[in-house]
Amino acid sequence: xxxxxxxxxxxxxxxxxxxxxxxxxxxxxxxxxxxxxxxxxxxxxxxxxxxxxxxxxxxxxxxxxxxxxxxxxxxxxxxxxxxxxxxxxxxxxxxxxxxxxxxxxxxxxxxxxxxxxxxxxxxxxxxxxxxxxxxxxxxxxxxxxxxxxxxxxxxxxxxxxxxxxxxxxxxxxxxxxxxxxxxxxxxxxxxxxxxxxxxxxxxxxxxxxxxxxxxxxxxxxxxxxxxxxxxxxxxxxxxxxxxxxxxxxxxxxxxxxxxxxxxxxxxxxxxxxxxxxxxxxxxxxxxxxxxxxxxxxxxxxxxxxxxxxxxxxxxxxxxxxxxxxxxxxxxxxxxxxxxxxxxxxxxxxxxxxxxxxxxxxxxxxxxxxxxxxxxxxxxxxxxxxxxxxxxxxxxxxxxxxxxxxxxxxxxxxxxxxxxxxxxxxxxxxxxxxxxxxxxxxxxxxxxx
Amino acid sequence: xxxxxxxxxxxxxxxxxxxxxxxxxxxxxxxxxxxxxxxxxxxxxxxxxxxxxxxxxxxxxxxxxxxxxxxxxxxxxxxxxxxxxxxxxxxxxxxxxxxxxxxxxxxxxxxxxxxxxxxxxxxxxxxxxxxxxxxxxxxxxxxxxxxxxxxxxxxxxxxxxxxxxxxxxxxxxxxxxxxxxxxxxxxxxxxxxxxxxxxxxxxxxxxxxxxxxxxxxxxxxxxxxxxxxxxxxxxxxxxxxxxxxxxxxxxxxxxxxxxxxxxxxxxxxxxxxxxxxxxxxxxxxxxxxxxxxxxxxxxxxxxxxxxxxxxxxxxxxxxxxxxxxxxxxxxxxxxxxxxxxxxxxxxxxxxxxxxxxxx
Numbered sequence: 001x002x003x004x005x006x007x008x009x010x011x012x013x014x015x016x017x018x019x020x021x022x023x024x025x026x027x028x029x030x031x032x033x034x035x036x037x038x039x040x041x042x043x044x045x046x047x048x049x050x051x052x053x054x055x056x057x058x059x060x061x062x063x064x065x066x067x068x069x070x071x072x073x074x075x076x077x078x079x080x081x082x083x084x085x086x087x088x089x090x091x092x093x094x095x096x097x098x099x100x101x102x103x104x105x106x107x108x109x110x111x112x113x114x115x116x117x118x119x120x121x122x123x124x125x126x127x128x129x130x131x132x133x134x135x136x137x138x139x140x141x142x143x144x145x146x147x148x149x150x151x152x153x154x155x156x157x158x159x160x161x162x163x164x165x166x167x168x169x170x171x172x173x174x175x176x177x178x179x180x181x182x183x184x185x186x187x188x189x190x191x192x193x194x195x196x197x198x199x200x201x202x203x204x205x206x207x208x209x210x211x212x213x214x215x216x217x218x219x220x221x222x223x224x225x226x227x228x229x230x231x232x233x234x235x236x237x238x239x240x241x242x243x244x245x246x247x248x249x250x251x252x253x254x255x256x257x258x259x260x261x262x263x264x265x266x267x268x269x270x271x272x273x274x275x276x277x278x279x280x281x282x283x284x285x286x287x288x289x290x291x292x293x294x295x296x297x298x299x300x301x302x303x304x305x306x307x308x309x310x311x312x313x314x315x316x317x318x319x320x321x322x323x324x325x326x327x328x329x330x331x332x333x334x335x336x337x338x339x340x341x342x343x344x345x346x347x348x349x350x351x352x353x354x355x356x357x358x359x360x361x362x363x364x365x366x367x368x369x370x371x372x373x374x375x376x377x378x379x380x381x382x383x384x385x386x387x388x389x390x391x392x393x394x395x396x397x398x399x400x401x402x403x404x405x406x407x408x409x410x411x412x413x414x415x416x417x418x419x420x421x422x423x424x425x426x427x428x429x430x431x432x433x434x435x436x437x438x439x440x441x442x443x444x445x446x447x448x
Numbered sequence: 449x450x451x452x453x454x455x456x457x458x459x460x461x462x463x464x465x466x467x468x469x470x471x472x473x474x475x476x477x478x479x480x481x482x483x484x485x486x487x488x489x490x491x492x493x494x495x496x497x498x499x500x501x502x503x504x505x506x507x508x509x510x511x512x513x514x515x516x517x518x519x520x521x522x523x524x525x526x527x528x529x530x531x532x533x534x535x536x537x538x539x540x541x542x543x544x545x546x547x548x549x550x551x552x553x554x555x556x557x558x559x560x561x562x563x564x565x566x567x568x569x570x571x572x573x574x575x576x577x578x579x580x581x582x583x584x585x586x587x588x589x590x591x592x593x594x595x596x597x598x599x600x601x602x603x604x605x606x607x608x609x610x611x612x613x614x615x616x617x618x619x620x621x622x623x624x625x626x627x628x629x630x631x632x633x634x635x636x637x638x639x640x641x642x643x644x645x646x647x648x649x650x651x652x653x654x655x656x657x658x659x660x661x662x663x664x665x666x667x668x669x670x671x672x673x674x675x676x677x678x679x680x681x682x683x684x685x686x687x688x689x690x691x692x693x694x695x696x697x698x699x700x701x702x703x704x705x706x707x708x709x710x711x712x713x714x715x716x717x718x719x720x721x722x723x724x725x726x727x728x729x730x731x732x733x734x735x736x737x738x739x740x741x742x743x744x745x746x747x748x749x750x751x752x753x754x755x756x757x758x759x760x761x762x763x764x765x766x767x768x769x770x771x772x773x774x775x776x777x778x779x780x781x782x783x784x785x786x787x788x789x790x791x792x793x794x795x796x797x798x799x800x801x802x803x804x805x806x807x
Contacts, residue, residue, distance in 0.1 A: 133754045213760060216781035219481040220488070220623070221769040224778030302752070305760055306718055308675070308779040 003170050003257045003344045008351035011041035011071050018043045019075075019354040029074075031055055036109070040067035047074045047173075049104035049184055051081020057167065058109040066167045070188075070254075072106060075355050077173040079104055082183035085277045100185075106171070107187040108254075110164045111283075118158030118197030118245040118289060125152045127236035129206030132301045132316075135213065135230060143230030143304065145316060148206030151295035154242025157330055160194025160286035163251030166339065170257040172346065174436075175358045176270040184276045190251025190283030190336035199291045199327050202239030205298030208316035209233040213304040224309025232302045232316030238295030241327035247286025250336030256280050257342045259352075261433040263388035265343035278341050285333025294322020348435045357432075360384035362440035365428050369445040372397075373419040378444070380411040386432040393428055393444060397421025421446045454800055457750050460757030461793040462521055465509060468786050469528035472535070475786045476501035478765075480551070487622060488556055489615065495551040499539040501787055503566035506532035508790040510573050515797035526574070533575035536567050540581050544612065546603025547585030555612065556619025558602040561589055562632045562673065565639035572642045579643060586643075589636065590651060597658030598628035599636055601672075625771035629672035630662040634683040641690055656691040659684045663697055667704030672771075675763040675781065676717040678728035681705055685732050702736045705729050713744030717763055723752035724762030724788040727795035739803065746799045749792050758789040 008015070018024050029035075029044040031053030038058050047055075057070040082104035100107065127149030130136075140146040169188040178184065211230030217223055256278050258271045265271050300316030346352050362382040370376035380391055385408045391400050397418035404412045411430060428443035468475060477498045482488040506529045513525035540547055546559025548567055564585045571578040585603055592600045602624065604616050620626050637655030640648035663669055663684070671680025685701055688694045705715075708729060714721035715729040730737055730745045737745075752759055761783030769778050 131755045220486050307781040
């Protein structure tokens with residue numbers, strides 16, 4: 001199915017409401033600022049972008065149900081101002097849409113923000129910790145303090161959400177007015193993936209337990225030391241921070257199809273002339289989340305208090321801390337798949353026939369006659385000539401060459417008249433496209 | 449040091465000591481065994497004591513309450529001190545004129561001057577109606593003042609039962625030793641001053657001279673009954689400062705104490721940083737301690753505080769078993785988390801007041 005047919009299937013009613021010769025509204029839509037469009041078809045006789053205009057296809061319903069296909073249909077598209085895509089960065093991970101401020105664009109709503117970032121992970125559990133100053137008999141079976149537990153290592157952070165896939169998009173415009181320095185961006189790229197969540201911080205190392213105090217003899221006369229003091233337990237190491245969450249995958253881009261007259265979509269046509277820009281190579285993957293920091297060291301337990309006659313115990317060693325050590329950042333999410341970009345000449349016999357083509361007429365041919373066997377340089381006057389317009393003469397024996405579209409009102413060309421060409425008036429036709437042509441009946445005659 | 453941290457430490461320490469006070473300071477109980485085979489003639493080898501420690505703790509907490517602006521804490525400590533005074537009053541020995549013995553059921557151990565002084569200070573501050581309980585023991589002590597101003601530690605009265613006198617004298621000769629103790633004398637003269645400074649002014653002055661005369665060249669005093677340097681120094685400094693006649697002694701003592709602070713901010717006992725010694729040293733230095741010294745010392749004390757708000761008991765009382773025979777050691781020790789907490793809390797409250805005055 002041609003895009004024109006598809007477009008007609010979706011937008012026939014809207015096209016009729018605008019272009020019906022009897023009842024059509026023939027509206028002119030001035031796009032200044034952001035215009036949210038919740039229908040699949042945005043149809044107007046003329047659409048004018050003012051340099052800071054954006055048509056943004058938004059979800060139809062609350063739960064973000066987009067049209068699978070979005071359409072912009074107009075007879076005439078006028079673009080003023082705006083910048084090239086290179087002049088801004090539409091793919092920034094946090095808020096790509098903000099870069100469309102002060103630019104002309106046609107895009108879709110979720111393209112304006114990145115997908116949700118992954119939640120920052122909470123800190124990993126701390127290691128078992130003891131009072132570094134106190135010994136307690138909690139099963140270590142020793143006068144020495146128990147060691148503090150190592151802090152747990154952080155797990156990997158949460159992945160950012162994947163970007164949404166963009167809807168497909170088609171634009172039908174039969175006339176385009178866009179001057180030097182004017183720009184329009186058509187962006188149906190996938191939504192950028194969400195940023196990865198921050199990795200969890202490592203758990204803190206637990207404090208070592210204090211050693212059991214030494215004790216003095218309680219029986220006279222004693223030796224002064226009844227029980228040797230215990231060593232303090234070692235502090236636990238801090239855990240390593242968790243790696244940051246990976247960025248979410250970029251959304252798949254939608255297809256972009258341009259439907260217009262042949263000259264507009266030819267290699268040098270306005271749609272390929274470098275003033276209208278297409279962005280649909282796939283949404284960027286989200287940036288990876290920052291890695292979590294390591295946990296604090298546990299403090300070594302204090303040695304037990306000695307009495308005068310007891311030996312000296314040892315303090316526990318502090319664990320190792322990793323507070324300043326940051327785990328690796330998460331990986332950037334994968335790039336979304338690109339969409340295709342296509343150009344199609346508007347098809348006749350479809351609803352597009354209702355859209356009035358721009359005025360095209362031939363008013364004169366100068367000279368308006370030539371003799372058999374002669375080559376005549378002629379000037380065709382009229383209005384609405386496309387830069388790629390062709391010229392033709394009816395009947396046998398006259399061939400047209402060296403066609404030069406000087407401007408929209410003048411074409412120069414050469415008529416080579418055969419020696420046996422019938423001596424009859426000929427119709428002269430200027431053709432902008434297959435469906436768009438104008439003829440001056442009897443505009444040229446072959447004479448003896 | 450963060451003031452919030454200090455506030456938090458103070459609050460948890462207050463909670464701990466108040467909980468102990470409500471229970472009658474059970475943790476202070478000092479239990480020892482005096483075997484008959486070692487020469488003791490007693491019915492029960494197991495002896496327990498808490499009167500002295502409770503007297504001291506109650507007085508220290510009265511100091512602490514005076515440094516705090518928390519009226520509920522002040523009331524609670526005042527109530528506790530009155531209860532403790534009643535307990536101490538009830539523990540006065542009925543059969544001996546010397547007043548209070550550290551182990552009251554140990555016949556070989558006479559009433560002692562230190563227990564008397566601790567009781568007198570507490571009574572004078574919290575229960576004046578009990579002060580008269582000390583009159584006879586004080587008379588006995590003053591009768592035994594030597595020409596140097598020293599007072600004998602053991603209070604054995606000629607009025608005591610002769611058999612008891614013999615037993616006690618045997619104990620002094622065989623177990624406890626008959627030296628005079630500067631730390632004990634310092635507390636006694638301080639107690640006299642608290643009791644009635646006008647009436648005892650001459651005695652106190654002589655006592656101060658004696659204490660100053662016992663100062664070592666390096667500024668320290670040799671405390672007989674207490675571990676470390678700070679507690680004995682604190683007792684002596686308290687007396688000398690009150691009398692005000694020995695500024696040079698005070699200066700040397702302060703210099704000695706200040707030189708004892710270690711890099712970690714603390715003072716040591718047996719070469720190890722000790723929070724109680726640190727608290728006592730800072731308390732003894734008082735206003736002569738510069739702020740950096742205070743800050744470091746307080747940080748050290750806080751570092752030793754347990755999560756339950758107290759401190760492990762630091763070595764406090766020492767008992768030189770070889771003393772009667774002219775030997776050094778072995779040394780038996782007594783420590784109490786409650787005593788340590790009281791000393792530390794008092795110093796923290798003092799430091800908070802001092803530092804807040806600055807800011």
